[in-house]
Amino acid sequence: MFQGQFGAPPQVPGAPGSGAGGYGAASGSGAPGPARVPDPGSRTGALIAKLIAIPLLLVVAVLQQWQIYAGEAISATDPIVAPSLDDEARLVSSIMLKLREVNPQFATGGEPLSSVDTRWQGWEESPSGERAREWLAASDARVDELRAAMVAGETAGADEAIDRLDALDSRLDGDARVLRELGVEAPAIPGAVTGDGGGGDAGAEGSGEDGSAGRPRPRKDAAGAGEVDELTLARQRMMFRTGILQADVELLRRHYRGVVRFEGLRAAAGQRESGRAGDPAFEPALDADAWAALEERHGWFARLAQVTPLEKDAPERAALLGGGEALLAVLLVIGGGLVLVGFGVLGAVIWVIVNASMGRFRRWFVPPAVGGSAYVETAAGFIVLFLAVQVLAGVIAATTPALAGYEVEVSMACQWLVLPIIAWGLLRGATVARWRRDLGLIAPRGVLREVGAGFLVYLAGLPLLVSAGLIGVVLKTVQDNLLGDHVPYTTGGNPILELVGSGDAWRLVMLFTLATVWAPIVEEVVFRGCLYRHMRSRVPAVVAAIGSALAFGLMHGYELVLLGPVLSLGLIFAMMREWRGSLVGPIVMHALHNATVLAMVILLVRLSA
Numbered sequence: 001m002f003q004g005q006f007g008a009p010p011q012v013p014g015a016p017g018s019g020a021g022g023y024g025a026a027s028g029s030g031a032p033g034p035a036r037v038p039d040p041g042s043r044t045g046a047l048i049a050k051l052i053a054i055p056l057l058l059v060v061a062v063l064q065q066w067q068i069y070a071g072e073a074i075s076a077t078d079p080i081v082a083p084s085l086d087d088e089a090r091l092v093s094s095i096m097l098k099l100r101e102v103n104p105q106f107a108t109g110g111e112p113l114s115s116v117d118t119r120w121q122g123w124e125e126s127p128s129g130e131r132a133r134e135w136l137a138a139s140d141a142r143v144d145e146l147r148a149a150m151v152a153g154e155t156a157g158a159d160e161a162i163d164r165l166d167a168l169d170s171r172l173d174g175d176a177r178v179l180r181e182l183g184v185e186a187p188a189i190p191g192a193v194t195g196d197g198g199g200g201d202a203g204a205e206g207s208g209e210d211g212s213a214g215r216p217r218p219r220k221d222a223a224g225a226g227e228v229d230e231l232t233l234a235r236q237r238m239m240f241r242t243g244i245l246q247a248d249v250e251l252l253r254r255h256y257r258g259v260v261r262f263e264g265l266r267a268a269a270g271q272r273e274s275g276r277a278g279d280p281a282f283e284p285a286l287d288a289d290a291w292a293a294l295e296e297r298h299g300w301f302a303r304l305a306q307v308t309p310l311e312k313d314a315p316e317r318a319a320l321l322g323g324g325e326a327l328l329a330v331l332l333v334i335g336g337g338l339v340l341v342g343f344g345v346l347g348a349v350i351w352v353i354v355n356a357s358m359g360r361f362r363r364w365f366v367p368p369a370v371g372g373s374a375y376v377e378t379a380a381g382f383i384v385l386f387l388a389v390q391v392l393a394g395v396i397a398a399t400t401p402a403l404a405g406y407e408v409e410v411s412m413a414c415q416w417l418v419l420p421i422i423a424w425g426l427l428r429g430a431t432v433a434r435w436r437r438d439l440g441l442i443a444p445r446g447v448l449r450e451v452g453a454g455f456l457v458y459l460a461g462l463p464l465l466v467s468a469g470l471i472g473v474v475l476k477t478v479q480d481n482l483l484g485d486h487v488p489y490t491t492g493g494n495p496i497l498e499l500v501g502s503g504d505a506w507r508l509v510m511l512f513t514l515a516t517v518w519a520p521i522v523e524e525v526v527f528r529g530c531l532y533r534h535m536r537s538r539v540p541a542v543v544a545a546i547g548s549a550l551a552f553g554l555m556h557g558y559e560l561v562l563l564g565p566v567l568s569l570g571l572i573f574a575m576m577r578e579w580r581g582s583l584v585g586p587i588v589m590h591a592l593h594n595a596t597v598l599a600m601v602i603l604l605v606r607l608s609a
Contacts, residue, residue, distance in 0.1 A: 039372025039438060039534070040429040046373035046534070053380035057551055060387060064557035074136065076236035077187060080143055080244055082299025085501025085605055089144065090300050093151050094608040097304070098324035099331075100155070101312070135234035139241050142172065146245055147301040149252065154308050158259035161305075165256070169249045175242050184235045186243055248297065251290050252305060258285035259309045282309045327607045334600060341462070348459035364581035367536035368438070374428035375438065375530035379551075381421045382526045386555065389414040408499065412510050415518060422525040439529035440583035447584055454576050454585020458593070461572035468564030475561040496598075500605045508602065515598050520590035527552045527570065528577045528586050545574035569593070 083090040145168050153161030176186070262282045286294075294302035300320075307317040355361060393411040397403050403410055425435045436442050443450045499511050527548045535544035549570025553563045573586040 036367060036369040036537075038369045039374050039537075040425060041373030041377060043371055043373070045428075046371075046376050049373055049377040049380040053376070053383055056380070056383045056387065057554060060383065061554040064554075065560060067557075068559050074230070074233050074237055076233050077240050078237050080241060080297040082295065082297060083147075083301070084299075084498060085609055086497030089147065091497075091605065091608055093304075094300065095327060095604065097151075097154060098321055098327050098608065100324075101321045102324035102328055132230040132234040135231070135238050138175070139234075139238040142168065142175070142241070142245055145171075146248060146252070147298055150298070150301045150305040153256055153259070154304055158256040158263065158308070161256045162253060162260070165249050165253050169246065169253075172242050172246050172249065175238065176246075179235055179239045179242070182235060184232075184239045187236065187240045244297070248294060251286055251294060254285045255305060258283065262309055323607055327604075330603050330607060341459070344459045345462050348456050349463070351456065352460045361579065363541075363578055365440075365536070365541075365578045366581065368533065370537050372534070372537070374425040374430060376534040377428065378421060378424040378530040379526055379534070381424055382418060382522070383555075385418045385421055386415075389417050392417075409507060409510060412514050415514060419518065419522055422522060422529075425530075438533065439525055440577060440581060441525075441529070443582050443584045445580075445582075450580055450582045450584035451588050453580050454589045455592075457576045457579065457585070458572060458589045461568065461575065464572065465565055465568045468568040472562040472564040475564075476559070479561050496601065497605060500602050501609070512595075512598060512602075515594040516591045519594060520587045523552065524573065524583050524587045524590055528573050529583050532574055532577055541574075541578045545571050545578070548574055 085091065145164070149161050149164035149168065152164055180186075259282075291302065291306055294305070303320055307314065307320050310317045312318075390411065393407070393414040396414070397407040397410045422439075423435075425438065426432065430438065496511070499507050531551060532544050532548040535547050539547070549567045552570040553566040556563075556566050558566060569590075573590060576585045576589070577583065
């Protein structure tokens with residue numbers, strides 16, 4: 001891609017150049033280039049730093065993967081909790097129904113918008129019963145089916161909702177029969193869950209949709225959970241939830257039968273659209289306690305069922321399904337932006353291919369000579385501090401009662417303590433000018449030119465990013481199918497969406513500044529400024545780019561099969577560093593990438609709320 005071979009270090013003339021790490025001439029241009037000199041530090045320091053960094057990087061990666069693959073503890077009496085804003089079914093359903101209020105052609109046909117696992121439609125007839133995870137998934141699928149019926153009641157009418165509820169009730173009867181045959185006893189169902197009383201034992205752990213800490217996670221019972229095997233717990237959990245769902249089905253059937261009667265009265269009076277005084281008024285079939293119980297368990301979906309019979313301009317309905325115009329405008333802007341980006345990608349790829357084929361690229365990055373350690377020490381220090389601040393954040397949150405429930409926020413705040421590590425090279429003897437030059441914190445050809453070059457490389461690299469994302473989806477699907485029961489059970493939950501869904505302005509500010517200021521500066525300096533530079537003293541650019549991108553990806557805590565997009569970003573930013581020598585482009589594009597993605601998520605989640 002670059003003049004000469006991308007993977008080969010630039011040729012160094014015998015005579016000294018313009019100084020260590022200088023930019024006096026472009027590599028491969030035929031003109032005398034700068035001499036390669038070691039970075040500050042020593043070979044011993046580099047060895048010690050590597051002995052610290054590599055094991056700790058593996059520790060970070062293992063701990064983060066363990067958190068992903070450990071799954072969640074289950075209890076025989078796990079409550080059904082309302083979906084939070086990060087719930088995919090709730091988010092998609094809300095977006096589509098808000099758009100449907102603007103244009104009825106959106107979300108028509110009565111298909112449920114929530115993610116029902118249709119594999120469990122025939123579970124009554126052919127239960128597996130051999131694996132705990134199947135029982136857990138089947139139990140969750142029944143909850144999805146109930147919520148899908150509420151969505152269908154809005155999109156296809158009350159009769160469709162009743163049909164779905166009848167079918168679900170039949171499957172729940174079959175579930176209970178199979179479980180009884182297996183010797184699973186029906187646990188006591190709290191009276192509040194059926195709408196027969198106030199309070200709400202089923203919601204004792206809090207509503208995920210309104211709670212500040214996001215979705216509650218299932219946990220083991222305090223007594224006896226460790227004495228029961230997971231399969232038994234999964235069956236007991238399903239029996240417990242089956243009883244609750246049967247009560248919910250009966251409540252919703254009463255509601256939708258009332259809706260059918262009301263619509264019949266309106267149709268008979270010929271007053272569906274008239275709005276005249278004396279129009280038939282909807283008389284709720286459920287009392288406030290019943291709706292409170294449903295909302296504790298199903299949140300937004302229960303509120304949707306409640307407003308289904310109301311007129312389009314009713315305040316309650318507008319509060320839940322209004323705002324579709326703004327949402328549609330945002331989606332159109334995003335769509336138009338993606339079209340423009342597509343044309344930009346095409347142009348950038350063509351430009352890169354043409355210029356690469358004509359040998360017009362010049363590498364401005366000058367690798368150091370072997371022997372220095374200051375910048376690999378910086379990378380090692382970053383990993384040490386990263387682990388330390390996570391421990392510190394946990395200790396602060398655990399020992400400060402006022403911060404209970406704010407562990408994520410404390411962790412985000414503590415991450416700023418890592419920032420000073422990027423100046424470690426100054427403590428190892430580098431002058432400020434050399435430190436900036438070594439790390440690429442300069443723009444000798446102008447800031448705007450560096451930003452423009454970075455944007456060009458970013459656009460040209462987007463196909464790699466998209467391809468990596470698609471490959472990750474395929475790998476995730478293959479992994480889950482191959483591992484089967486060994487895939488950890490989880491109720492889902494995305495920490496970023498949970499923070500966005502909380503709606504707290506200060507949390508959004510913390511998240512946005514961390515993603516658009518801290519991450520671009522610290523991560524680019526550490527991984528492209530320091531680690532990539534140190535690796536380039538010994539290995540070709542391709543190897544250094546892959547190595548630094550791998551370290552960059554492992555520190556992010558994504559599931560291994562989904563690391564592709566992060567690794568591809570690391571490779572793209574390393575290409576910018578090799579080509580331009582400056583970190584201005586990588587830092588700005590890293591910030592722009594994070595800001596764009598996060599802004600779209602915030603807009604979509606908040607507008608769908």
